[in-house]
Amino acid sequence: MSAWTNRILQEFPADLSRFWIACDPDDLLLDERVLHDLRERGFEVLPFEDPVAFRAEYEERYRAAWDRGEEGSSKALVLQLCGTDLNTLPWDYVRMGRKVSLSLADLIPRLSYGVIRQVDSEYHEVLFLAHNKHSTQPLGEGETKNFILTHIFRISPYLLNKPEDFWREVLRLHYRGAGLPDLLAKHVAAILKDTPLGGLPIVELLSSKSYMVRTVQDAWSRFLSQYGIQSDRTSNDDAMGARPEVLVPFEHPDVKVIVDTMFLEGALQPVRAHDLPRDLPEWIKVGLVDDPRALGELISEGAKRIAADLPAVEASYRDWVEMARRLGEIIARFNGLNAGTVEPIQQQIHALQRAADDRLKDWLFHHYADLPSLPAAKGPVMVHHVPRYLALRRNAGEDRVALLVFDGLAMDQWIQIREYLVARLPDFSADEGGCFAWLPTLTSVSRQALFSGLKPREFSNSIETTSQEPSLWTRFWQENGLRKPDVVYQKGLKRTDQLADLEEAIARPNVKVAGIVVDMIDEIVHGAMLGKRGIAGQISAWCDTGFVEKLFLLLAEHGYQIYLTADHGNVDADGIGRINQGVVTELKGERVRTYRSEALAASVPSDIDAFRFDSPGLPPDFLPLYAATRGAFVPKGDQIVAHGGISVEELIVPFVKIEIAKRTS
Incomplete structure (x- = not known):
């Protein structure tokens, strides 16, 4: 358990109460690591968003069982109130619940509250540790911004003196999936305003990955034109307000290595070209496709990188969303190849898909229950x-x-x-x-x-x-x-x-x-x-x-x-055999069957390669049975495209x- 989650869990001693009320204006409890560790200790967190829905779930799943002397869905329930006003809650909750107050202002007191509350929850732990180690006195707004840039994002805007320094940090940030919050991006832009970099759209480049990718893609086309190579991709920067003459120092080693990876994994799209100049540097070819075989090799290299970087069981949901995007880029390219180019790499791509699905399944068994309660304010x-x-x-x-x-x-x-x-x-x-x-x-x-x-x-x-x-x-x-x-x-x-x-x-x-x-x-x-x-x-x-x-x-x-x-x-799926149960199942899908009772769900023949995963949030009498791996409940040997099951796609x-x-x- 991390120091951050341990500090929050100190507020919830086991066996002290069954019903808690947490005044949590910064949604600290709705961090997936905190939710997971609370669940491991027998606490379930339920945000108080809809009073009617909350009362129905509270009465059905918790209070009725507690009144019967049973444990219910969990040992204890935490009502998470995104605010501090207890008057917004029904009086019986306030009377019964044990109150706890949580706030970034209390846990990270020496940094400006107005700044740190705009930092995503995935950075709370490292910010908490940096605050305890490096912050010795209260910091104002500007000092707090510099503190976060230094200790969280590893950027010092005062050291970004050259274009290659700036672009290295921009590409590094977005490659890690960590664009700056607007507040910090504007702070960096203000510092660089009177430097040679001040003419760049700094805020957009630092905060928006899509804007950065469009800009770099367009700059790549202009870079290739120096070698007489014309891009077949349409530039959209003029229409979107980006600067059409933004130049990226692609030849600098620090920039080159990240751009190379972005082409391999599909974030940047290679340019189709023919009759390449003889003096063209070899490293530029990663962003070019001069024949279908070259694109197949590019996909193969990208797949190797993704296979080596599959999220582990302790990963966050953000890691899986980013992995799904990277995998989607590879699959989209693969599905666009001609048959002759597909054949040499087909088994590699299928192995990657199966490995990603197996890793996702393991992760879901540990973390899926936490996802419904996570906050949606930032997406x-x-x-x-x-x-x-x-x-x-x-x-x-x-x-x-x-x-x-x-x-x-x-x-x-x-x-x-x-x-x-x-x-x-x-x-x-x-x-x-x-x-x-x-x-x-x-x-x-x-x-x-x-x-x-x-x-x-x-x-x-x-x-x-x-x-x-x-x-x-x-x-x-x-x-x-x-x-x-x-x-x-x-x-x-x-x-x-x-x-x-x-x-x-x-x-x-x-x-x-x-x-x-x-x-x-x-x-x-x-x-x-x-x-x-x-x-x-x-x-x-x-x-x-x-x-x-x-x-x-x-x-x-x-x-x-x-x-x-x-x-x-x-997803592409292979038949594992039909389940002939007449009208026993309520919903019959190729990748999943659902049942209305435990007895019916248990009647599935043992030779069928399937598994149960009764995810929270479903009705108690809605029990799904999933075809394993990339299987489908159709005759063995049949190949179909289906949905209903558990896979990244x-x-x-x-x-x-x-x-x-x-x-x-």
């Missing part, structure tokens, strides 16, 4: 956090919000669509992230959670159908201050001739929120005959119809902030903010 961790996050964005000034749910879209398929849009829309960019679907990764479970903002146990009566999605979506927004006419829900979109009806719905001035289901990917998956590589070809053909770009342009023209996600992904889905600059002409 959704699970799909049911998405509506809450969008509500926060509306409160921050995004008046009109559109949520596009591409049913069944895996991370690699989003990357394929993204690359198509980058080439077609010069004013397009994407701020990319990811989140976890609900297990089992079935549409009626995960998509319903996505639109309702609820855990599946909270819509148990409709968990086997999606018919309640429109009413659940509308109810969420009514509870967040909108009227029913302000909310739109529309599903079944896949063709351009449907966009006129959508425009009629979203163009009404009163509409503030639109939830839109795009069904084409799921339809392609369920009819797939040639695996995910075949699906990639069908997605390309669908993109060529212009539907996706027209959909995005339509929403942008009507002033919507566009967010894209999926309810689940999909099914469980971790894209969550993307789409930017389309308004055209001035």
Whole structure:
């Protein structure tokens, strides 16, 4: 146990109380490491967000059992209040609960509270240790910013005197997935304002990975032009406000080594080129593709790096989201290869996929229970956090919000669509992230959670159908201050001739929120005959119809902030045999079966390679049985594309903010 989590857990002595109230304005308890260690000690944390939902869960899962003298779902329950005002709680809770106060101001008192509360929770531990070791007196706002830059991000802006120094730190930050908070990025920019680096878009480069990647990609194309090589990728920097003449010192050794890795893993896209100059330096070829075989070798090298860097069981959910993105880049490239180039590396890619899935499964058994309670203020961790996050964005000034749910879209398929849009829309960019679907990764479970903002146990009566999605979506927004006419829900979109009806719905001035289901990917998956590589070809053909770009342009023209996600992904799977149980199962999927009682779940034949994982958040009488590894409950030897199970490609889905600059002409 770390010093940070140990300090917080000191506030919760075992066996002192069954019901606790934690006034926690900085969401310290909603750190996945803290949640995990509390759970190991028999404490369960439940955020107090919806009074009705909290009371229902508290009464059903805890208090009723305690009144019977039983342990219930856990030995003790902690009501986590994101604030300090106990008057917001029901009086019986206040009377019964043992009170605890937690705050960054108390735990890290010598640093400016206004600054440290803007630092992500993943840095709390190292900040706590650095504070105790290096901070001897109270620091003001500016000194605290410098302290954090030095001890957390290992950056000293006063030492960034040369372009290669600046770019080394920018690339290093984002390669580790650790862009600076806006507050710190602006601090660095203010320090560098009057230096030769002051003309760069410093804030954007330090804080936004997507902006940095676009800028470096465009700079790479200009760099290649020095050797007479022209890029076939469209620059979008002019439209997005980036400086078109930003130069990156690619030839510097510190910059070169990170750029090399970004090309290998897919963050940067290599440029297709022919008839390369004879005097071209060898190291530049990592960012070039002069024949399909070269791209296959690039994918192979990237796969080796990812295989050596799979997250361990103690990793954070952020590590897995980043891994899913890196793996998606590799799979997207792999699925775009011709058959002759695929054959030499196919077994390597499949081995990587299986290894990632096995490692994820082990991690989920330790950490999945903590994910539903994690805060969504900086981005959704699970799909049911998405509506809450969008509500926060509306409160921050995004008046009109559109949520596009591409049913069944895996991370690699989003990357394929993204690359198509980058080439077609010069004013397009994407701020990319990811989140976890609900297990089992079935549409009626995960998509319903996505639109309702609820855990599946909270819509148990409709968990086997999606018919309640429109009413659940509308109810969420009514509870967040909108009227029913302000909310739109529309599903079944896949063709351009449907966009006129959508425009009629979203163009009404009163509409503030639109939830839109795009069904084409799921339809392609369920009819797939040639695996995910075949699906990639069908997605390309669908993109060529212009539907996706027209959909995005339509929403942008009507002033919507566009967010894209999926309810689940999909995976290539091999048949392990059918389970012939008649009508015993309630939901029959290729990758998962669900049962309504322990007796029925136990009736599965022992020769079927499957396992149970009864994840919290599901109704108590909804018991999933998962096909092991990449298996499917279809005849042995059959190969299909399916969803419902536990794999990186099914469980971790894209969550993307789409930017389309308004055209001035």
